Amino acid sequence: MRRALVHPNWRNWACWTDQFGVMNRRMNTSPPSERGTVRRLPQRASYEEAVIHSILDEGLVAHVGVAVEGQPYVLPMVYGRIGRHLYLHGASVSRLARQLAQGVPVCLTVTLLDGLVLARSAFHHSANYRSVVVLGTAALVTDGEEKTRALEAITDHALRGRWAEVRPPNAQELKATSVLRLPLDEASAKVRTGPPRDDVEDLPLECWAGVLPLRLLALPPEPAPELREGIQPPAALFEYRARQGGS
Numbered sequence: 001m002r003r004a005l006v007h008p009n010w011r012n013w014a015c016w017t018d019q020f021g022v023m024n025r026r027m028n029t030s031p032p033s034e035r036g037t038v039r040r041l042p043q044r045a046s047y048e049e050a051v052i053h054s055i056l057d058e059g060l061v062a063h064v065g066v067a068v069e070g071q072p073y074v075l076p077m078v079y080g081r082i083g084r085h086l087y088l089h090g091a092s093v094s095r096l097a098r099q100l101a102q103g104v105p106v107c108l109t110v111t112l113l114d115g116l117v118l119a120r121s122a123f124h125h126s127a128n129y130r131s132v133v134v135l136g137t138a139a140l141v142t143d144g145e146e147k148t149r150a151l152e153a154i155t156d157h158a159l160r161g162r163w164a165e166v167r168p169p170n171a172q173e174l175k176a177t178s179v180l181r182l183p184l185d186e187a188s189a190k191v192r193t194g195p196p197r198d199d200v201e202d203l204p205l206e207c208w209a210g211v212l213p214l215r216l217l218a219l220p221p222e223p224a225p226e227l228r229e230g231i232q233p234p235a236a237l238f239e240y241r242a243r244q245g246g247s
Contacts, residue, residue, distance in 0.1 A: 032186045035135060046189040049084075055132045055189055056081050059110035060158070060216075064088065066106050068099050080153030086134065086182045087141070087150035097178040101140035108134040108182060116212040119196035120205045128192050128211060135186040141179040150179045160236045218244040 029047040031037035038045035046052070056079075065074040075096055080087050086108065090097040100106060115128035141147045152163040169177065196209050218241040221233050 031188065033135075035186070038188050038190055041190075044190050044192055046191065047187075048189070049184075051189045051191075052132050052184065052187045053081065055112060055130045056086065056110055057157075058130075059112055059132075062086070062088070062108050062110050064096070064100075064106060064108050066096060066099055066104055068095065078154060078158065080150065080155070080157040081184075082149065082153050084184045086184060087153055088138070088180045088182065089151060089154055089177055090180075092176055092178045094178070097180065100138040100180050101178060103137050103139065106136060106138050106182065108136075113214055114193070115214050117192075117196050118209055118212060120198045120202040120207055120209045124197050124199070124202075126192065126196070128194070128213075130189065130191045132187060132189050134182060134184060136183050138180040138182045141181050144174075146181075147174065147179045150181070151177070159234070159240060161234065162236070165234060216244055 031045075031047050060078065061076045062079045063074050064077050065072060067073075073096065077088050077090065088100075092098075109131065111129055111131040113127060113129055117124075117126040117128055119125050141150055148168075151169060155163045155166070195211055198209060220241075221237055223231075223233075
């Protein structure tokens with residue numbers, strides 16, 4: 001038995017999910033490379049650019065993995081997307097920024113958690129999610145105009161239109177900030193939806209099974225203590241709250 005499903009946050013990605021929560025897409029796409037191929041449950045994979053971009057655009061935090069002298073490090077970073085590139089930023093003196101600027105391989109992930117899948121057995125507990133993995137080599141952005149555009153994209157990724165409302169970085173701040181560009185040439189998405197996958201012999205068990213949907217909820221804004229009286233939150237903030245289910 002299959003049912004049509006479109007996640008409310010997906011952007012026109014129609015698909016089916018069967019009783020095992022396995023995705024069956026209408027699109028026939030190919031992996032970008034051998035190492036970028038999803039091996040485990042490849043039915044859940046998508047290499048469609050629109051799907052990858054929609055997940056990246058909805059996410060707020062990327063986890064960036066890099067090996068420094070044989071020691072792996074994974075750090076959370078905010079980001080922004082311009083076309084087929086992601087931009088990351090950090091302090092110019094940080095170890096990660098210096099290492100990435102040298103052109104070392106990097107693995108970046110973004111995950112959106114959509115629900116807890118509660119099965120009748122411990123083994124089949126899972127999660128509904130949308131995720132992207134990007135493999136590649138980051139490059140240090142040295143062009144001043146590109147660096148400014150990247151910082152604008154990162155700022156507006158947090159809140160649409162924010163760059164136009166605030167003071168832009170000055171020369172000292174730009175010097176203290178490194179911006180890195182990561183191509184999306186080797187990117188893959190993986191998605192799970194649907195109910196638990198229970199074994200037939202477990203169906204009679206007297207325990208609840210199903211999905212607990214989850215979402216990121218935007219709460220009422222909290223003004224800065226030094227904010228002058230009469231300054232109201234921007235319209236984009238209320239639009240963001242509405243999209244995320246805030247009242």
